[in-house]
Amino acid sequence: MIVLLGVAVVILGFALKQNPLLVVAVAGIVTGLLGGLSPLEVIAAFGDGFASSRSVTIFVITLPVIGLLERYGLQQQARNLIGKLTGLTTGRFLTLYLFIRQVTAALGLTNIGGPAQSVRPLVAPMAEGAAERRYGTLPERAREKVRSYSASADTVGVFFGEDIFIAIGSILLITGFVNTTYGTHLEPLSLALWAIPTAICAFVIHGYRMVSLDRWLARELDAAIAKRETAQ
Amino acid sequence: MIKSEWFYWLIGAIFLIMAVQMLRDRTNPKRYGTAAFWGLLGVGFIYGTWVVQDKAPPEPLGVAVLVMAVLGGFKLTGKGVRNTTTPAERDASARRLGNRLFIPALTIPVVAVLCATVLKGQSLGGEPILEEGSETILGLGFGAIVALVIGMIILRERRVVTPINEGRSLLEAMGWAMLLPQMLATLGSLFSTAGVGEQVGRITESVLPSGQTYVAVAVYCIGMAVFTFVMGNAFAAFPVMTAAIGWPVLIQGAGGDPHVVLAVGMLAGFCGTLTTPMAANFNIVPATLLELKDQYGPIKAQIPTAIPLLACNIVIMAVFAF
Structure with missing residues (x-):
């Protein structure tokens, strides 16, 4: 104990x-x-x-190029681009990203996203840009929330997509542990298939919450805008 | 053969170059502590190569890690004034360059994917081109280097020091949080050496009523999530909970389909990962990278998804495994 x-x-x-x-x-x-x-x-x-455990810090290698691109306006351009797609709200954009992240992770492509490679330079500025098109500059509370949700779309997407790919660490851990400990033989493919129902639930639940973010932004910011107008 | 250790040396070298820059940065009020932290990190990355091969003693590295923990933990590190473009300059540059700015950013994933799919398993002169099992790490490394070269060409940036400076500012903004994921990996291994897992397994067994399959399903899934919350890693929780409940009670006792029980059990653990600061690389590092005031912002965004998703896992296991 x-x-x-x-x-x-x-x-x-x-x-x-x-x-x-x-x-x-x-x-x-x-x-x-x-x-x-x-x-x-x-x-x-x-x-x-x-x-x-040095491999968890490998993302550092992408920071010089990400920093260089930010110096030349990558985040601004990400906002400009999303600003032109008028139908794409913050919530819908993040749901779309969640879907892409899940599908690509299920194909074993876990490294195409991540906080350093995609969320900071592209996803978060685009999510903010979509909100700013509608509401103007975001107050800090809303900005923090949009950024946090952007990070969560990336994390939930990769967690509940990667297990559908048979050669991923967690599937190999299951087969490795059970096959050696209990002297049995499990099919990685069947394990991967049984990750699909949870992946669908994850998309429905988190997607719903991403779309709800639009409603939260509307409530929070319409009230703020109305307040500003009455004060004038 | 191209080895992953080469990339660790490259990262170590980047940290060391940055440490020298930090030492000379008089705008940073804590420049000595900052330079010491990143310098030790750089040395550790390179020295670690011989530690994993058992060719060098791990104790000096252990001392360095604890010194870094003290430097970071007692706020002896800081950051300098960032020397970069103004928002107005960035807007002008974005208008001038347009969507060409995305080309280098998208090069990283494209090269990473090519390495993980096309180059994987290829060999040259009887040796694999990429070290086996490290294709994704190498892909990310190559992607970053190719993207940097393409970026410098597109942006007509001639000074190599510019990307190093920009990268350093991002790292200084993250500060000590950089070291946390690796510290937690160490804690996980200490937990397992000390037998924390067996203890948790024994406690779980003692609260489990016998003969009630669906209760056992719930205990297995919730146990995976809670134990993952504490350890920060579902991989650490899985062998413990499976040995305590998953295999003996659900699979052998109640005759559950092992594929469903184990696959869904692991995913129940992932629900715990979404909610814990112990999984720093997934939950705390993004907060620092996005420069959030609230370090727990991403966790707060994930908890309302994790709880219903855990319930879904319990239902999926109960319905499909038996």
């Missing part, structure tokens, strides 16, 4: 809004020591963990 103290450290640390880096470092040290590792072994675990 005592090893669960590390989990408690994490929950408490996040609840008290301490810096996540410190929370995780302390939780790791506590868990390692309670789990019977020597202090030197705990330090080695941090080194090993860092070295073997």
Whole structure:
């Protein structure tokens, strides 16, 4: 039971809004020591963990070109482009992106999107642009919400699309774990097929919420505009 | 053969170049701490190559990681004044360049996809061209480099230092959050070495009433989501919950179809991933990249989807597995 103290450290640390880096470092040290590792072994675990997880930081390699394009107006152009497509509201655009992200992830193309490659340079400015066409400059609360929803469309899309592709990590983990532990043989293809019902539910639920964002924007911003006009 | 480690060295080198720039940036009030943080990160990326091959001891890297955690955690890092174009200049440039601006941005995914599909499995002189299992990482790396070259040509930008400066500003804005995903991966491995998984499995078994299949389905799915919330990773939760409930109770005991139970169980875990700051690369990194005031903005946007979707997973498993 005592090893669960590390989990408690994490929950408490996040609840008290301490810096996540410190929370995780302390939780790791506590868990390692309670789990019977020597202090030197705990330090080695941090080194090993860092070295073997470098792939999650690989997106950094795209930042110089993204930064360069932003310098020359990529985000502005993304807004200009979406501004011309008058039928495309923020919610409809994000639903469309969610769909594209799910379908491409299901084909194994998980790297065509992501917070650095697509959300910051393209998706978020387009979602904002669609809202600005209708409401003018967005107040901070609305801007934060539109950006958060843009990030969520990317994440939900990739999570509930990738499992339909048979060679993805999670499917390989299932077959690898079950086949070695229980000496059975599972078909990756059947596992992938059973990811489809959830993928459809994810599209319906999250798509509905993206479209609801339009209604939220209308409520929030029409009221703000009306207030501004009566004040004048 | 082109190896993924080469790209880690390239990233390490980029971090080191940026660290030197940060050290000389007098507009940054915390330039020494900032340069130390990114310098250690750069060294760690390169040194890590020998750690994963067991050719170098992991302890020095562990010390470096903890130093970085202290630098980042106690706010000893900062950022300089960003030297870039004004919004007006960007508008003018966007009007001048138009949709040509999208060409480099779209080059990244196109090259990444080509590497993952066409080049994958190809060999030259008996050796695979791309290191096996690393095609997607290599694709992203190549995509970024090709896009940078095309971008510099289209934009007629001659100075190589410009993209480095712009990239550095983006990184400085993200700050310590950059290190969090890798710290969490370490925590996950420490949790499993210390036997946190077995404990959670034992607790789950003890609350489970016997003989009620549908209750067990709900406990398995909710357990996957909750344990993933704590660990930040469904992959860590899956073996524990499956060994505790999924295999013995649902598949062997109640005769459920293993494909449905396991595939949907994993997806129930993904619902937990949507809601947790522990999955920093999916939930916190986007918030910092989008320069949000509220770090939990993306999580707040995802929770109302995660909860009904978890309910859907329970229903799907209950209906189709038995």
